[in-house]
Amino acid sequence: MKLSVIGTGYVGLVSGVCLAHVGHDVVCVDIDEAKVARINRGDCPIHEDGLAELMEGVLGNRFRATTDLAEAVASTELTLVAVGTPFGEERIDLGQIEAAAAAVGAELAKKNSYHVVAVKSTVVPGTTEDVVLPILEKESGKTAGPDFGVGMNPEFLREGVAVADFLNPDRIVIGGIDERTLDMMNGLYSLFPNTDVMRTTPRTAEMIKYTANSLLATLISFSNEIANMSAVVGVDSTDVMRGVHLDHRFSPILADGTRVRPASLTYLEAGCGFGGSCFPKDVKALAAYARSVGVPAPILEGALQINEDQPAKLVEPVVGALAPGSKVTVLGAAFKPDTDDVRESPTLRIVPALLAAGLKVTLHDPIALENAAAELGADVIYEDDIDLALLGADAVVLVTKWGTYQDLPQKLAGVDPQPLVADGRRMFGADQFARYVGIGYPQSAAPA
Numbered sequence: 001m002k003l004s005v006i007g008t009g010y011v012g013l014v015s016g017v018c019l020a021h022v023g024h025d026v027v028c029v030d031i032d033e034a035k036v037a038r039i040n041r042g043d044c045p046i047h048e049d050g051l052a053e054l055m056e057g058v059l060g061n062r063f064r065a066t067t068d069l070a071e072a073v074a075s076t077e078l079t080l081v082a083v084g085t086p087f088g089e090e091r092i093d094l095g096q097i098e099a100a101a102a103a104v105g106a107e108l109a110k111k112n113s114y115h116v117v118a119v120k121s122t123v124v125p126g127t128t129e130d131v132v133l134p135i136l137e138k139e140s141g142k143t144a145g146p147d148f149g150v151g152m153n154p155e156f157l158r159e160g161v162a163v164a165d166f167l168n169p170d171r172i173v174i175g176g177i178d179e180r181t182l183d184m185m186n187g188l189y190s191l192f193p194n195t196d197v198m199r200t201t202p203r204t205a206e207m208i209k210y211t212a213n214s215l216l217a218t219l220i221s222f223s224n225e226i227a228n229m230s231a232v233v234g235v236d237s238t239d240v241m242r243g244v245h246l247d248h249r250f251s252p253i254l255a256d257g258t259r260v261r262p263a264s265l266t267y268l269e270a271g272c273g274f275g276g277s278c279f280p281k282d283v284k285a286l287a288a289y290a291r292s293v294g295v296p297a298p299i300l301e302g303a304l305q306i307n308e309d310q311p312a313k314l315v316e317p318v319v320g321a322l323a324p325g326s327k328v329t330v331l332g333a334a335f336k337p338d339t340d341d342v343r344e345s346p347t348l349r350i351v352p353a354l355l356a357a358g359l360k361v362t363l364h365d366p367i368a369l370e371n372a373a374a375e376l377g378a379d380v381i382y383e384d385d386i387d388l389a390l391l392g393a394d395a396v397v398l399v400t401k402w403g404t405y406q407d408l409p410q411k412l413a414g415v416d417p418q419p420l421v422a423d424g425r426r427m428f429g430a431d432q433f434a435r436y437v438g439i440g441y442p443q444s445a446a447p448a
């Protein structure tokens, strides 16, 4: 199938490259000329495991990038819209979606053949049918249904493992205004055998995506609420959660007696909060949407509030233990391991709070320092050598659970005086360090 993808961010580029890899002809479109030029010379603009290699394999034969949206739409049968949908002041900002829809609609006016436009961006229920479809009709002078198809195809990939997720989907949800649209969208994914494809309406597809992200974000905030409570009560939330996870409904017991530990349990662990380009904005957007239609959403509001407050739970014991001017080494800028994305990372809240308390901050991350520096500015020392970053630290604050931090206990062994380790992901045992505080770790047990 010949398809165009509008927007070459994490979703657009990964989708475009992977769909070309499985055999489609793909042209990716972006308004960012520099990004398009980088892609066309084989320089992958984002860090995702395996993406650069896959892109190299398809570039110039089944895959290319352009800034010419009209030509891209004209030369393809289906367009995926994967532009950004940030959360504005009070609601989701559909500016990029509207601009893309208007440009695609203008090109549809000139096309003689049937074309499907599918929204891949995360948008609140009703956006595809009530915002995108009318723009396409207005700009094209044509009628959705008989003249062109309109659909919604949410993306569930996770940053860091985006290529693996895209190539091995656990589900594909396609929402369409009619069967013809759905059949075309289904054709896009026919090259992914053995995957559950759910055919539904655009509105349901939109709601599925928000519900999925809101559920996971709510599990995280629930765990953090329990963790904060446990720390004060004097119990270790890791023990509490281990006991909860042993419920066979969370970790089923197989016939041979072994336990299955589903990935969902990683959302039921204590931490310093969720970040990234999706959870915070999607939960905010759904909560705002609920308000706009007069439906109370106290669970979503609560999940957001807990997440807002959570970075402070890591900062407070560090500030309390150190004299102004002390050196704090923060480990991890990316919002999670295996990505260079720092959007809404707890680090962006934790570092300014440490600086505001008069502490000197050195930040380490294996790959996200450049992105972090663009957000945090010159008041921070950025150090990509972990040993230099740790040198002379009075406290070490772990924010991102990078695998490379696993040997922190060995790195700190023998250091005198011992720094305070503040574990924002409960990556370590308290007994691995001389001085330890952690989210959900009993305050009474923490050494002064």
Ligand SMILES: NC(=O)c1ccc[n+]([C@@H]2O[C@H](COP(=O)([O-])OP(=O)(O)OC[C@H]3O[C@@H](n4cnc5c(N)ncnc54)[C@H](O)[C@@H]3O)[C@@H](O)[C@H]2O)c1
Binding pocket: 006, 007, 008, 009, 010, 011, 012, 029, 030, 031, 032, 035, 082, 083, 084, 085, 096, 099, 100, 120, 121, 122, 123, 155, 156, 157, 158, 159, 277, 278
């Ligand atoms: N990042 C994720 O992990 C993820 C996962 C699932 C869904 N989503 C959703 O997918 C959408 C895209 O997310 P992202 O992280 O890829 O965004 P992004 O900000 O990384 O990329 C968006 C791209 O669209 C381009 N763009 C904007 N307007 C354009 C236009 N009119 N024409 C052509 N290009 C245009 C921008 O230049 C940018 O390169 C969002 O709705 C997001 O919520 C993201």
